[in-house]
Amino acid sequence: MKIINIHLPQKTYDIVIGNSITEEVSAFIDTRKYSKAFYLIDQAVYRLHESKLREMIGDSPYKCIVSGETYKTLKTLESILDKMVKSHLDRHSVLVAIGGGVVGDIGGLAASLFMRGIGLIQIPTTLLSQVDSSVGGKTAINLGHIKNIVGTFYQPDGVFIDTVFLETLPQQEILSGLGEMVKYGFILDYHFFEMLRDRFDDLISLEESVIIESISRSIAFKTKVVSEDEKESSIRKILNFGHTVGHGVELQSAFQGSHGQAVAIGMAVEGGIAYHRGYISDTYFKSILSICHRIAFFPDYSDEEIRDMICVMRHDKKNTSGQMTMVLPKSEGKVIIVNDIQEEEIYIGFRSIKDDN
Ligand SMILES: NC(=O)c1ccc[n+]([C@@H]2O[C@H](COP(=O)([O-])OP(=O)(O)OC[C@H]3O[C@@H](n4cnc5c(N)ncnc54)[C@H](O)[C@@H]3O)[C@@H](O)[C@H]2O)c1
Ligand SMILES: [Zn+2]
Structure with a gap:
């Protein structure tokens, strides 16, 4: 397992890289004492890794979304925010985004907007999101045909890169x-x-x-x-x-x-x-x-x-x-x-x- 420390003027956090590290995520969430964790998950990833993810989620609220560029929309964002309200999250809660760049971008945006910003943990599951989109703090959705036109800069509390997810990646x-x-x-x-x-x-x-x-x-x-x-x-x-x-x-x-x-x-x-x-x-x-x-x-x-x-x-x-x-x-x-x-x-x-x- 490797850990990279990120030092930004306004925030410091770790990127943890390893194989089968879901327990590390659970331990991190416990130590942070968030009021509640909300899991946003790529539907394909949920299907392929269900037992491992169910163990991590426990009885916390979660939502699966279909990924792909055409779903990176205001409508999906609204449905996520709606579920966050119904799950009674508060400003001390955390959103855990599990999926590729689409889930990471839209989950990051939802976390940055909900109550003007709650905790965010990224668990990127595609190689592209592991080496690129989960780093840098950019969040976004598309509007019409314009890619990534609505978004924020929002840094996560932690990023967990688990290569076990890559085994199911085409x-x-x-x-x-x-x-x-x-x-x-x-x-x-x-x-x-x-x-x-x-x-x-x-x-x-x-x-x-x-x-x-x-x-x-x-x-x-x-x-x-x-x-x-x-x-x-x-x-x-x-x-x-x-x-x-x-x-x-x-x-x-x-x-x-x-x-x-x-x-x-x-x-x-x-x-x-x-x-x-x-x-x-x-x-x-x-x-x-x-x-x-x-x-x-x-x-x-x-x-x-x-x-x-x-x-x-x-x-x-x-x-x-x-x-x-x-x-x-x-x-x-x-x-x-x-x-x-x-x-x-x-x-x-x-x-x-x-x-x-
Ligand atoms: N924020 C940034 O800085 C930044 C940088 C680069 C790209 N992006 C964004 O990232 C998006 C592209 O990300 P992506 O390539 O990860 O696409 P994606 O999120 O659409 O995932 C690609 C496909 O892989 C599937 N998938 C994900 N994890 C899987 C797994 N472990 N096993 C099997 N299937 C899996 C998904 O369901 C999807 O069908 C674009 O929307 C792009 O704009 C953002
Ligand atoms: Zn690129």
Whole structure:
């Protein structure tokens, strides 16, 4: 078991990482002396891990929600708040969110709003939420088609990362988490990328020591960036490597994969742009391409499909005055933020990832 201490100006808490650590959660809740615990659980996770979760919940109130982007809505939020009122929670209660990023984001929002803020414990159950969304304190729901447009910054009292949940996770979701983990290597630490590349098969098969070590290091990377820039004004933007193109890919109807797989395609395309600009060597670009190919299947996009994706990218909230912003690799383990991306470069980026197929 590993423990990472998070020190923020307004709060200090621990992230505990291990295998089969539900007892630790119960012990933590007992010592905190909350007036009541309320469990918000991903329905699929509840079904797959029922006996273990029933033991943790005991006779506390709980609510299961269906996850997936289409349920990350005001309506779901309202139904959760309604259940919290009916469960007679007070301001000394805690909400325990058990599920992937959707449950974590919406549960965090509910905890931050109920009585102007109650306790929050995150138990992320997807690899993506374990290495990314449960760290940083962002909560959100979607409104209409606009993703994460309503939300708060709200830090948990504790985060418990239990790798036992990963055993039931579909491989596509494991690859999704790996996409974000590889990203940390490219933006911050090339040796971490090399480790992930060399132990890729062990990671896919969830070899315990390597997965716990890789999750811990990923969290340490995200924590470092977030603590330097809690409200996302500057350095936190580097976490968007692969995401500008990735968002276009996600919204393209031919794409059937997970978020981190879209990010992998995005990192490959953005790597291609950096290579074309002369920022990175041929060898480095090839190493980006090769791991991204292991994470995601790259559809063969037509020029028309690329044009549609560029349309999506143009509306990215990170763009300033008509120019397109992108995070590009600059050297091994380092990136830069550029604001002058031309459309033609995106076509070039997409063409350059085709060559390797
Ligand atoms: N707050 C942040 O900083 C932040 C960062 C990144 C992503 N996000 C958000 O996270 C969400 C994506 O998170 P996600 O990829 O975890 O998606 P998700 O929560 O939709 O989970 C993916 C799927 O896996 C299932 N699942 C979850 N745990 C499982 C388990 N242990 N076994 C089997 N199935 C399981 C879920 O039911 C769901 O079908 C998006 O809404 C995104 O906006 C937030
Ligand atoms: Zn992401």
